[in-house]
Amino acid sequence: MRRLAVYPGSFDPPTLGHLDIIERAAKLFDGLVVGVGRNRAKKPCFLSVDDRCEALRAATSHLSNVTVDSFEGLLVNYATEVGATAIIRGLRATADFEYEFQMTLVNRRLRHEVETVFFMTSPEHSYLSSSIVREVAILGGDYVGMVPPGVAEIIRRVLSEKP
Ligand code: ADP
Numbered sequence: 001m002r003r004l005a006v007y008p009g010s011f012d013p014p015t016l017g018h019l020d021i022i023e024r025a026a027k028l029f030d031g032l033v034v035g036v037g038r039n040r041a042k043k044p045c046f047l048s049v050d051d052r053c054e055a056l057r058a059a060t061s062h063l064s065n066v067t068v069d070s071f072e073g074l075l076v077n078y079a080t081e082v083g084a085t086a087i088i089r090g091l092r093a094t095a096d097f098e099y100e101f102q103m104t105l106v107n108r109r110l111r112h113e114v115e116t117v118f119f120m121t122s123p124e125h126s127y128l129s130s131s132i133v134r135e136v137a138i139l140g141g142d143y144v145g146m147v148p149p150g151v152a153e154i155i156r157r158v159l160s161e162k163p
Helices: 016-027 047-061 074-081 094-110 129-137 149-161
Strands: 004-009 032-037 065-069 086-091 115-120
Touching: 004 016, 004 074, 016 047, 016 086, 016 115, 032 047, 047 149, 065 074, 074 086, 074 094, 074 149, 086 094, 086 149, 094 115, 115 129, 129 149
Parallel strands: 004 032, 004 086, 032 065, 086 115
Antiparallel strands: none
């Protein structure tokens, strides 16, 4: 039986912290689906969902068992749809814990057979978040070392198109 996992998130934009989690999770599972959530509550967005998917595909092109897709609606439904038995999430500081704890318990209540698996951030990425990268990029700072190379290119393009 192929063991599949889904790694959901906003990825607006994807960072080196996300890529680190993807690379580590891809080693533990036969297949990993990175799911970009079309979250209507989180707006306005920096990169469009299509740009985020393109950025993630560029960043993960060296990983043959990783696919990238977008989804809408309940995560546990999406996990079941793609045949995943696990949800991957990353943990940075204690600040992540409360939200992740709540989401894990809700998802387990909704679909008890889908297990949530946490990866602790690598120390060199522990300060990274999409919101920090967005802020640095919008204010004209150097975000290049915070994101995978293919992602930096897409951010550059999007920034140059913004009024
Ligand atoms: P969401 O809006 O679902 O939290 P994010 O794109 O912000 O989406 O994050 C997706 C997942 O990646 C979350 O589990 C988050 O904790 C994790 N993550 C984000 N940045 C890092 C990082 N630097 N190191 C480890 N995990 C991270």
